Amino acid sequence: MLALRKTAAAFGLEFQEIPEPPPPGPGEVVVRVDAVGICGSDVHAYEWTEGYGFMVPHLPLSMGHEFCGTITRNGTGSGFAEGDRVAVIPFVFCGHCARCRAGDTRNCLQRQGIGLTRDGGFQREVRIPARCCVALPAGLEPELAALAEPLGVGAEAVLTGEVGLGDTVLVLGPGTIGQAIALFARLAGAARVIVAGRADAPRFEVLRALGFADLVDVAEGPLQEQVLALTGGRAVDVVLEATGVPQSLNEGLGVLKKGGVIVAAGIHAAPLTLALTDFVRMRHQLRASHGAERRTWDRVLAHLGRDPEGFRPMITHRMPLERGLEGFELARQRAASKVILTP
Ligand SMILES: [Zn+2]
Ligand SMILES: [Zn+2]
Structure with a gap:
């Protein structure tokens, strides 16, 4: 074969x-x-x-x-x-x-x-x-x-980030994992899901088709400026990263509320440089998510079965x-x- x-x-x-x-x-x-x-x-x-x-x-x-x-x-x-x-x-x-x-x-x-x-x-x-x-x-x-597999990866990141009812969530990365994170953040009850990418028209198009209107193109200006313009100056509750670009985590931290959770889910080819004193004073919580638990597969398949066209x-x-x-x-x-x- x-x-x-x-x-x-x-x-x-x-x-x-x-x-x-x-x-x-x-x-x-x-x-x-x-x-x-x-x-x-x-x-x-x-x-x-x-x-x-x-x-x-x-x-x-x-x-x-x-x-x-x-x-x-x-x-x-x-x-x-x-x-x-x-x-x-x-x-x-x-x-x-x-x-x-x-x-x-x-x-x-x-x-x-x-x-x-x-x-x-x-x-x-x-x-x-x-x-x-x-x-x-x-x-x-x-x-x-x-x-189901990439959706599970996204769902697991959302669970790791403890996204909750009414949260404003920033997703870094418009690819399949970013799309999966955005979908499950919305299903988890997030009131607002902002997705950031860089000059990525085909995948922004997918996000629009999935019903996400708050899209930020970092090729057009700094992330922080654009996100805060959307939120009326409020920091976001949770940041979820699926870019594989370490610098995007620094940018995400720049708009994350005090005590907020940032989840790294990308596979990175380079190390992260972190301003640790700011990180500590902000009590930011950096978590990693990789793969998905068996229970998460069941949850994902339940949603796929319920709303396949979504x-x-x-x-x-x-x-x-x-x-x-x-x-x-x-x-x-x-x-x-x-x-x-x-x-
Ligand atoms: Zn994969
Ligand atoms: Zn073993």
Whole structure:
């Protein structure tokens, strides 16, 4: 079968013909991939920028960690049936390290990343542990179910930031994660959600289609000025970052209320320089959010099932896996927001 793979520690991805997955062992399933998204982190690994060296011992491998599919083969005790449609949590915990034994499987010391350290969804079929699968709400379309992973990342950031009823929230970054954060901040009861980006017309367009009107383009003027103009001079309650640009956190801190929470959710290629005395005097709370808890997946799928059309504008491009490299280039040049591939 055709697979889009990272084959070397260098720029690019490569199409390869690989064998079908072997039959599933106990507790495993084979999933036919129905839809798979191209993630910003996939693009970074494609470009081979800083921060993906952990993949090297596992190459070559098929990337793709935002996918859903249909179970085609079923190992004993999987708890699923052939034909079941599932979203895939792209992490595999080992089950026997100290953290796993303590019941804290999310913080497994030996966890594998599906599409990062073992084969992922940029191929027609993939064999995974059944415990990575979450049943889909009835009738949820594959392209929308493939959004569950990035939506979970956004929802987890909103939970980490403790966004509450009536809050004014600033989201830094207009990409898929920023969009997911904005959507779940609104669902969490934020009265006002401001989203900032830099000269990013295609993704501002998506945000408008999702119903966000308070958009700030930092190419047109300083963030602080524009945000305070929108709020009538009031600092914001929560800042959530999904830019991957360390400096954006400094700018976000400049409009955050005293004692307010700022959540970093981006993957950063450079360190942050922080004016610590201001940070301390303002009692700002810097938190990190990465991935999503199992409970968050259930919450996200409940919302996707309830209001699928509310999420569809996030998808700007759809294409077969064969055109995957074109999809990567569109995402890389920020001409696309979410690109969905069909293997
Ligand atoms: Zn991702
Ligand atoms: Zn473990």
